[in-house]
Amino acid sequence: MDGNGRWATSRGWPRLVGHRRGAERVREIVRACPDLGIRWLTVYAFSTENWKRSTEEVLGLMAIFARYIEREADRLAVEGVRLRFIGDRSRLDPKLQAMMAGIEARTAPGTRLNLTVAINYGGRDEIARAARSVARAVAEGRLAPEAVTEASFAAHLDTADLPDPDLVIRTSGETRTSNFLPWQAAYAEYEFTQTLWPDFTAAELGAIVARFGNRERRFGGVVRA
Structure with missing residues (x-):
């Protein structure tokens, strides 16, 4: 969800x-997803690299996250949206961690849309944490080295109970993936749009989904006539 800061500064805000x-x-995109046939949505809210920003901006972002959780918990639950978080929570304020756990429990029954928010998330950090978890399992005799496969390794990732993404959308005209789900998105389709995130509408999402539906996905194989 890139381009928030540039959207504001271009307007002098x-x-x-x-x-x-x-x-x-x-909120708008979440509401539009079920009608577009989207049942799984992951949004990249705060990366492990975003701590490099000014203290004022980081604290402001954390306050926005907290307000979003407070304001959206009941609505998400009523609308059948299950909210989960991925990323390393240990660096987050304990109060925010408690709020995150609370809304996860509150929305757990939701089946209409699975919404995942990546906060203090970095793909390399996630893989390193998973590797440490696998190493501990091997060292403690709970996992044989020869049993370490792609599937068993993926079970140690933050997304262990989530499907791999089919489509990754990057807003704001940037054409890099910025450490977002590098393991999981190995065979995802990508869309890069010039639109800044605050201007990204449900209509544009629908157009991107329609284009995605026309793509031929081979996953390394060959489509035979």
């Missing part, structure tokens, strides 16, 4: 105004 508008955009 503080960057946090863009982040607040970006949070509002999440």
